[in-house]
Amino acid sequence: MTAIALTIAGSDSGGGAGIQADLKAMSALGAYGASVITAITAQNTQAVTAVHGVPLDVITAQIDAVLSDLDVDAIKIGMLATPEIIETVAEALKDYQGPIVLDPVMVAKSGDSLLQDDAVEALIRHLVPRAALLTPNLPEAARLLGQPEAETIEEMEKQGAALRELGAASVLMKGGHGRGDFCEDLLVTATGMMGLSSPRVKTKNTHGTGCTLSAAIAAGLAKGLDMETSVEEAHRYLRRAIREADTLTVGRGHGPVHHFHGIWAKNG
Structure with a gap:
């Protein structure tokens, strides 16, 4: 059987994040990627200059079209932007039984906001309880909880547990915004914790890291x-x-990660 993953997220015209990054990651890891676009952004490696939400009935129609035909094994949810879009996606997925990876996308790498302030509560109410995995970075976790950003592994553990209390089955606290020579991520589940540590790479080209990671997890599921x-x-x-x-030369700002590093290397 073909592994099929669906991404529900915004489009990045620069190709480094959002739907485009998700489909690249899913493909690179051997899953067939389908997509539902929730918003169109005018975006490159330097800035987000415009955001246009897709009409709610069109979002619903996309979800219905995919789920009525494709046997979707896992779903990744990214940028949703508004309370209305969040509620629409939640309603359209009410009968879906597979795992959902929820990436609470709030701010682009350029610093531009991608989630309205009044959408945070809607996200907590309608989608966090549906998540098999919630994947916030440290600022996102703090905003969801109304707390200061975690600065230690112990604080990450406490915030991960608090986010599980909001309904998420598991939480991956991403430490990319932390300090130190190592990036420390922490997976908090019902049965315990798993730490993931890697040396920090000195590069400005990290556009789309959150989208890529959550999509890659969905591909595995x-x-x-x-x-x-x-x-x-x-x-x-x-x-x-x-x-x-x-090794890529894309744009003049925060360039993308190399989604096809293994494939392009093999092909010379």
Whole structure:
């Protein structure tokens, strides 16, 4: 059977994040990627200059079209932008039984906001309880909880547990915004914790890292891997994609990670 993963997210015209990054990551890891576009952004490596939400009925129609025909094994949800879009996606997925990876996209790498302030509560109410995995970075976790950003592993553990209390089955606290020579991620589940550590790579080309990681995890789940294995495989993939990012020359700002590092290397 073909592993199929669906991404529900915004489009990045620069190709480094959002739907485009998701489909690249899913493809690189051996899953067939389908997509539902929730918003169109005018975006490059330097800035987001415009955001246009897709009409709600069109979002619903996209979801219905995919789920009525494709046997979707896992879903990744990214940029949703408004409370209305969040509620629409939640309603359209009410009968879906597979795992959902929820990436609470709030701010672009350029610093531009991608989630309205009044959408945070809607996200917590309608989608966090549906998530098999919630994947916030440290600022996103703090905003969801109304707390200061975690600065230690102990604080990351407490915030991960608090986010699980909001309904998420598992939480991956991403430490990319932390300090130190190593990036420390922490997976918090019902049965315990798993730490993932990697040396920080000195590069400005990290556009789309969050999208890429959550999509890669969804690809693993779609292939039938368990949560821990999916997270570990995705973590290794992203680490290499960041290490190889500087081999690309895309844009003048925060360039993308190298989603196809393994494939392009093999093809010379």
